[in-house]
Amino acid sequence: xxxxxxxxxxxxxxxxxxxxxxxxxxxxxxxxxxxxxxxxxxxxxxxxxxxxxxxxxxxxxxxxxxxxxxxxxxxxxxxxxxxxxxxxxxxxxxxxxxxxxxxxxxxxxxxxxxxxxxxxxxxxxxxxxxxxxxxxxxxxxxxxxxxxxxxxxxxxxxxxxxxxxxxxxxxxxxxxxxxxxxxxxxxxxxxxxxxxxxxxxxxxxxxxxxxxxxxxxxxxxxxxxxxxxxxxxxxxxxxxxxxxxxxxxxxxxxxxxxxxxxxxxxxxxxxxxxxxxxxxxxxxxxxxxxxxxxxxxxxxxxxxxxxxxxxxxxxxxxxx
Numbered sequence: 001x002x003x004x005x006x007x008x009x010x011x012x013x014x015x016x017x018x019x020x021x022x023x024x025x026x027x028x029x030x031x032x033x034x035x036x037x038x039x040x041x042x043x044x045x046x047x048x049x050x051x052x053x054x055x056x057x058x059x060x061x062x063x064x065x066x067x068x069x070x071x072x073x074x075x076x077x078x079x080x081x082x083x084x085x086x087x088x089x090x091x092x093x094x095x096x097x098x099x100x101x102x103x104x105x106x107x108x109x110x111x112x113x114x115x116x117x118x119x120x121x122x123x124x125x126x127x128x129x130x131x132x133x134x135x136x137x138x139x140x141x142x143x144x145x146x147x148x149x150x151x152x153x154x155x156x157x158x159x160x161x162x163x164x165x166x167x168x169x170x171x172x173x174x175x176x177x178x179x180x181x182x183x184x185x186x187x188x189x190x191x192x193x194x195x196x197x198x199x200x201x202x203x204x205x206x207x208x209x210x211x212x213x214x215x216x217x218x219x220x221x222x223x224x225x226x227x228x229x230x231x232x233x234x235x236x237x238x239x240x241x242x243x244x245x246x247x248x249x250x251x252x253x254x255x256x257x258x259x260x261x262x263x264x265x266x267x268x269x270x271x272x273x274x275x276x277x278x279x280x281x282x283x284x285x286x287x288x289x290x291x292x293x294x295x296x297x298x299x300x301x302x303x304x305x306x307x308x309x310x311x312x313x314x315x316x317x318x319x320x
Contacts, residue, residue: 006055011091013048014084016041017063021081025064025071052080100135104301108137112148112160115248117290119267121179121313122161129309136302145220149174152295158303159294163222176291177307179314182265184286185278187255194261195277202279208235211260219246222288226263229284252276 016034020041023030027045031038045063053061063077073081100106113122126138143151148160153173161179169176186202188195194202207230214223230237240260245251248268255262256275265288269278292310294303 009048009051009055011088013044013051014088016044017048018081018085018088020045020064021073021077025073027071102301104136104303104305105133106135107300107302108139109300109302109306110139110141110156110158112141112143112151112157114142114145114148114161114163115267117161117179118142119270120290121310125306125310125313128313129306132309133302133305136305149293152293155295158298158300159292159306162291162293163288173296174293175296176293177310179290179292179310182267182288182290184263184281184284185266185269186281187252187262187264187268187273188277188279189255189258189261190275190277191258192261192277194279200279201282203282204229204284205233205235207237207261207263209238211238211240213240213243213245213251213254213260213262215246215251216244223263225286229286249273 019034020027020030027038027041031041049061049063053059061076062074063080065072065074151157152160217224227237251262252273
């Protein structure tokens with residue numbers, strides 16, 4: 001829409017007009033409320049009438065019938081008063097919106113998610129963020145780990161949650177913040193001999209004769225460290241090579257069915273899968289970090305607020 005023909009209308013004149021109407025069409029009272037001299041107010045209204053006449057290309061538009069006592073609005077004045085109130089309300093709303101947007105209180109943020117963060121810190125972060133910024137729209141996308149960083153760089157996502165070492169911490173285009181450190185647990189069927197032991201921890205060496213079901217290493221290269229650790233301890237792990245599973249839920253179902261045991265990050269314990277017992281893997285330096293990753297040049301005003309909430313949650317957890 002072209003609003004160029006309105007460029008000589010002044011908001012101050014319109015505001016003065018509304019003040020006169022709200023003062024019962026009394027110029028003296030309106031001038032007192034506005035803190036200006038009555039002649040200045042009269043000149044302002046006359047200038048507004050002249051501008052409206054020029055805009056509409058109609059000669060001599062009058063907003064007030066000055067020949068009557070008390071002064072009354074003309075039909076043109078009544079129509080203008082009705083519509084201009086709505087216009088100023090929209091202008092006021094636009095100003096409020098731009099202020100909120102500049103503070104990141106409204107807007108949209110797209111998050112790339114995976115199981116590791118969805119089953120751990122994410123629910124807490126989302127709850128607190130929505131509490132503090134209820135008018136921000138969050139779009140949650142579950143994406144493959146291999147796609148996250150490229151989607152982030154392509155501006156398809158604003159924040160992703162990556163497991164180390166899945167992304168390059170020295171990438172000049174990215175920034176990151178460590179959220180949590182994961183440790184690993186052994187998932188056993190409840191009828192397994194190791195599951196029946198009272199100890200809540202289990203050594204990696206105790207798995208020497210067990211068939212181990214792991215996610216594919218080409219999908220999750222981190223699991224190559226499991227094989228490396230087994231070899232360091234002195235045994236070649238029996239990896240179920242004829243089973244390829246990328247989903248945790250399906251993998252746990254295979255554990256329940258007795259196809260083997262599995263070594264998984266500790267966040268899986270939240271699933272409470274019936275038929276599965278979890279035991280902490282001890283004497284094995286098997287840990288990894290989960291980090292929030294974002295573009296350095298992301299111009300979103302919402303992003304700093306989201307990252308601040310993450311910091312608050314991490315601080316509270318550490319303090320606890």
